[in-house]
Amino acid sequence: MTRDPHSIITALLDLQTWQVFDIDPDGRILAGNDERGSLQLVELGTDGSRTPLTELPSRCSGRYVPGSSPRRVVVEHDTDGDERMQLSLLTIEPDRAPYGLAELTPLVRDPEFMHVLQDVTETSVIYSTNRRNSVDMDVIVRDLGSGSETVLYEDGGYVAMVTASHDQQSVAVTSLTLQPASTAVFLAGARSGPITDPDEHAQHRSVAWAAGDDAVIMSSNHDREFAAVVRVGTDGADWQELVAADDHDLLVDVSPDGSALAVGHLVDGAVTISVHDADGGHRVDVTTRENGIPSIVWAHDSSAFAMLITAPTDPGSIFRVDARTGEAVLIIDGRAQLPDDLELSAPSVHRVPTPDGEQVPCFVHHPPAGADPRLAGASVLHIHGGPEALAMQVFSPVIQALAAVGFTVLVPNVRGSNGYGKRWVSLDDVDLRLDSVADLAALHAWLPELELDPARSALWGGSYGGYMVLAGVTMQPDLWAAGVDIVGISSLVTFLENTSGYRRAYREREYGRLDRDREFLIKASPITYLDQLVSPLFVIHGANDPRVPLSEAEQICAALDERGIRNELRVYHDEGHGLAKRVNRLDAYPPAIAFLTDVLGTS
Helix, strand or coil, rough: CCCCHHHHHHHHHHCCCCEEEEEEECCCCEECCCCCCCCCEEEEEECCCCEECCCCCEEEEEEEECCCCEEEEEECCCCCCCCCCCCCCCCCCCCCECCCCCCEEEECCCCCCCCEEECCCCCEEEEECCCCCCCCCCCEEEEECCEEEEEEEEEEEEEEEEECCCCCCCEEEECCCCCCCCEEEEEECCEEEECCCCCCCCEEEEEEECCCEEEEEEECCCCCCCCCEEEEECCCCCEEECCCCCEEECCCCCCCCCCCEEECCCCCCCEEEEECCCCCCCCEEEECCCCEEEEECCCCCCCCCEEEEECCCCEEEEEECCCCCCCCCEEEEEHHHHHCCCCCCCEEEEECCCCCCCCCEEEECCCCCCCCCCCCCCCCEEECCCCCCCCCCCCHHHHHHCCCCCCEEEEECCCCCCCCHHHHHHHCHHHHHHHHHHHHHHHHHHHHHCCCCCCCCCEECCCCHHHHHHHHHHHCCCCCCEEEEEEECCCHHHHHHHHHHHHHHHHHHHHHHCCCCCCHHHHCHHHHHHEEEEEEEEEEEECCCCCCCHHHHHHHHHHHHCCCCEEEEEEECCCEECCHHHHHHHHHHHHHHHHHHHHHHCC
C-alpha cells in the first residue's frame, strides 16, 4: 500500500532527539531532549530515570557546576533562535523541576550581545562575549561567589572554544583565523602566548590540557593532510603525534585528568571509537550497534564517559562507556520510539567522477518497497551547509522522509567539504567557488548509473546548502526540476553586507572580500542569473536569522513573483538559522515534500 507522505514526515518529526552535555560526580547525565518541542535540559539518573529540568521558550544547553551544594547548572539559552546566548543559574531542588525562565537566576544577561558558555569550574564560569564592540569575542572569567569578572583575552577575533587548565590559572583558547578552514590555539591567563601559528593553513580542534598542564592535546592537521591526535608543549614546541592515520581524520575527547583519550576515526561520515592512554597507546575499542556520529562527555573521575550515537537508522541513543573495558551500557534507546511499520534507509557509499578528474563522495538512500510508484526514478540531492562542514551518516528525518515516500536521495560531500583531507576542503575557496557548484552537474550526469531519470531531479539544502540549491537552479537551469531552499544565500554580496558583524570576516575568508573580490562575488551569486531560472522553488527562512538575513529569501522570491515563476516562501518569526522547534518543522517540511512530489511525480 502506498504510504501517505504527510503521515510519514509527521511520524519522523515527532521522534525525540537527544544531546549529552555533562556528567556529575555521582554519574547523573545532563542531557538535552526535545520532547517539549525544542531542546530542553533533562537529567538522566544512574537508574535510567528522567527528570526534566527546563521548560524555556527556546532551545538551551548547560553544564553542571562541579561540587556545588545544592546542585547547580549553568544554562545557556537564546530567544527564538537569535543566537544571542544568555547565561543563567539553575538550582536543582527536589520535586521543583521543570524550571521556566523566570525561575532561573540571571548570571550573564544582556540581550543585545552573545555570551557563549565555554567552561565551568567549582568557583567560576568562563564565557566568550562580543559585548565590547559587537564583533570581537573577549574571554571572561566570572566568579560565581562574588560576581566579579576578569578579562582573560580581548585582542580581537572569533573565539570558538575555551578550556581551563587543571590549576584553573590559565585557559587554552581556540579561535578562527583568516585562513580558510583554519584555527589558532593560544594561552591566556597566568600563562599566555601562542601554541600554533595563526598564519598557518591548519585546523586544530577539541583542545584539552594534558595532565600536569605542561602541554595541550588536540586533533590537528598541522603539517598533515589528515588530522592526527597530537600533544604540544605550552610554548608551542615539541609536537608529538600520539595517534595518527594516513587516510582519514582523527578526532579526540580527552578525559578530565588527561589520563585517557577517546579517539574517533572519521571515515566517510561515520566514526568508530577507541580508548587510548595519555601517551597514545591503544587501550580498548568501543563497539556500538551501528556506526554513526558520537558525542562524548567524560565523567569527572575519568573512569567512564557518556556517549550519544546518532546513525542513519537511530535517532539517538545514549550509552555509558567504561573507559577501561570499553563496555557500553545502553541508557537511552533511540530506536525504541520508532514505529514498527516505518522502514528507515541505511545509505550506500559511492564516489562520483567529475569532468576534471575529481571524485565526489556521496551517500545514496534508496526508497523502500511500497513507496509511491509515481516517484520511481525521481531523485533529490540533499546538500549540507557549511561550506566547511560534512554530510555525515546520522539520522535525518528529512532524508528519511524523502526516501520513505519514494525519492532516491543523494547526499554528497562536494568539494569544500570537511572530513576528506586538507586539499578537498580547500577546493572551493574564494574564486574556486563555482567548481563546487559544478559538482552538482557531475552528480546529475551520474544519475543514470542509478537508473534515475535526469529530468526528474531536485535540490534540497540549508544555509550554504541553500546557496547551492539556488546556484544549481539558476546556473544549471536545464538540469534541475525544482529546489527547496532553507535559510540559503541568494547574493554573496548582500549576505556579506548584512550578516552579523562578528561573522563577516570569517565568511569573507571563505567566499571572498567585499572590498577586493566584489566582481567575483557577483559572478558567483545565484541572483545574478535569475533570468535563467525556470524551476519552481520552495523557500523556508527564520525571521531572526543572524547568519543569513531574511532579506536573502525575500529578494529572490520577489524576483520570482515578478516573473511569474511558482514559488512559496514560509517565514517563521520565532526561528533563527534553521527550524529548531518541532511545531515549525511540522508546518514547513510536509508541504515542502508535497511540493516536490507534485513537481517530480508522474501521473
